[in-house]
Amino acid sequence: MFRIKPCVVSFRRIIHVAIYGLAILLFPNCSANELLKTHCQNCHSGLSPKGGFEITSLGTHPTAATHELWRTCLEYVDAGEMPPPKSSKLSPADREKLVQFLRQNLEQHPIAFDHKLPPRRLNNRELLNSVSDILQIEDPGTHRPAAGLLGDTLHHGFDTHGDTLGMSEYHLDQYVNVFRRIVEATLLTGDQPKSKRVVVSSDDLRLTESGNRARAERANRTNRSIEILDMRKHVYFANFEEVPASGRYRLRIRAAGIDRTIYDWQETGHYPGDPIRLRVHMGDRTRDFDLKDEEETVLELNEWLAAGTRIKLSYPTDALRLKGNGNFKFQYRIAHDYLQKHNRVLYDRVVREEVPRAKTRSTVPGHWVHWTGYWQGPRPRLFGAEIEGPFYESWPPARHRRLIGSAPKIENAESILIPIAERAWRRAPQAGELDRITRLVQTRASEIGTVQAFREGVIAILVSPSFLLLGHDDLNDQDRYAARLSSLFSATIPSADLRQRISAGELEE
Numbered sequence: 001m002f003r004i005k006p007c008v009v010s011f012r013r014i015i016h017v018a019i020y021g022l023a024i025l026l027f028p029n030c031s032a033n034e035l036l037k038t039h040c041q042n043c044h045s046g047l048s049p050k051g052g053f054e055i056t057s058l059g060t061h062p063t064a065a066t067h068e069l070w071r072t073c074l075e076y077v078d079a080g081e082m083p084p085p086k087s088s089k090l091s092p093a094d095r096e097k098l099v100q101f102l103r104q105n106l107e108q109h110p111i112a113f114d115h116k117l118p119p120r121r122l123n124n125r126e127l128l129n130s131v132s133d134i135l136q137i138e139d140p141g142t143h144r145p146a147a148g149l150l151g152d153t154l155h156h157g158f159d160t161h162g163d164t165l166g167m168s169e170y171h172l173d174q175y176v177n178v179f180r181r182i183v184e185a186t187l188l189t190g191d192q193p194k195s196k197r198v199v200v201s202s203d204d205l206r207l208t209e210s211g212n213r214a215r216a217e218r219a220n221r222t223n224r225s226i227e228i229l230d231m232r233k234h235v236y237f238a239n240f241e242e243v244p245a246s247g248r249y250r251l252r253i254r255a256a257g258i259d260r261t262i263y264d265w266q267e268t269g270h271y272p273g274d275p276i277r278l279r280v281h282m283g284d285r286t287r288d289f290d291l292k293d294e295e296e297t298v299l300e301l302n303e304w305l306a307a308g309t310r311i312k313l314s315y316p317t318d319a320l321r322l323k324g325n326g327n328f329k330f331q332y333r334i335a336h337d338y339l340q341k342h343n344r345v346l347y348d349r350v351v352r353e354e355v356p357r358a359k360t361r362s363t364v365p366g367h368w369v370h371w372t373g374y375w376q377g378p379r380p381r382l383f384g385a386e387i388e389g390p391f392y393e394s395w396p397p398a399r400h401r402r403l404i405g406s407a408p409k410i411e412n413a414e415s416i417l418i419p420i421a422e423r424a425w426r427r428a429p430q431a432g433e434l435d436r437i438t439r440l441v442q443t444r445a446s447e448i449g450t451v452q453a454f455r456e457g458v459i460a461i462l463v464s465p466s467f468l469l470l471g472h473d474d475l476n477d478q479d480r481y482a483a484r485l486s487s488l489f490s491a492t493i494p495s496a497d498l499r500q501r502i503s504a505g506e507l508e509e
Helices: 011-026 030-039 067-078 092-108 124-135 169-184 328-342 344-357 398-404 410-425 435-448 450-462 477-490 496-503
Strands: 196-200 205-207 235-237 247-258 277-282 285-290 297-305 311-314 379-391
Touching (some): 124 169, 124 410, 169 450, 205 379, 235 379, 247 277, 277 297, 277 379, 285 297, 311 379, 328 344, 398 410, 398 450, 410 435, 435 450, 477 496
Antiparallel strands (some): 196 379, 235 311, 247 297, 247 379, 277 285, 277 311
């Protein structure tokens, strides 16, 4: 019996032929068709196409569903990333043909896009800036109220990508905690705290340690001063651990810049014209001061500090990192080299009397460990400080009165909360929208007191979606434009002036 021998053809070959035939129907342009077949078909077809992209998904021309795919293909081909240069022999001329084919199709089939961006969560930067402007204060507070917030995930380095800024129950819990700490430092209760004066002597100036085990203090200390050598260390006040009550404080710090020009700048990295600076840390708020060379100066600050604020001092510099791996300890080797060259008598005495008695490296005179007490690089010298406060221009303070008045009444809760809600929600509240928050304030007032109840009302406004989501659907076109514009340029809520100008037609999209 006559039989026909079966022909075995691979499934992949069948798919390739089918894709090629479909490509002819989809892309009648012969030149583009051949280029797609030769340089794209093998990788972007079959059951497992590379990158999850199949040529056939482009369709015959760009549509609303495929326009982004066509645009992405154009970007990759035009940039020379696809087809991959290492595995493709696509010539520059052919690449240009393929680019023109993709670009012409995009131009011939324009898509009308809805430019209204979907709402997204405020990132931490926008959140804290906005809360400060809503409450009309200089910053969220020196007590680091946002220290527990989750860091924002970045998208190609940006913290404004909506799909990347997720929202969870943990976020909401932390927002409540953050808002409560900020509001409690703004709306104050009880009697006015009494002012006190604390004198911080040089003995009370202590250096922080970054290691896990106790070490001897690495700081040049005398009976009336202490010096910050390592720029990574901080000095704190042992007899003033934290600010006892929110209010305005006066700080006086006595300091000087020492030995700015003794060592060659190429050794220390500290340029001859650069001053020695001292940085005052008050939570996340910092103030920098240029110190006078070899002359004690009184640095004065007048700051509103929140209860719980810790004050620290540091030496802000990018210098003193050129030795070894950048660890400050290698700076001490400069003292060895300098004395060996410029003060041979002292150098010989250290080598003869101190090095042999050292616990470590007693046979290596050049090791940095022997010269810690002789280093003369540029550094700040601290003599002491005074802290006095809290002070108030009135009680309750102005920031308290700006929000809810001197003696807020529960029956006026809605009228008091409306301006706060309008700033937070970036629009005027609708009729009845504040009813639940108003009832919350009225209900809680009998339990916890009037000011505490208003605190709860302000927190309720801040945790609402109308504040936490940028571009919320409840905004009209003008308010949405104001919110986007302010977020772009200032990362905060729109000012009343900006909203008014947009409403008047002075600023248009």
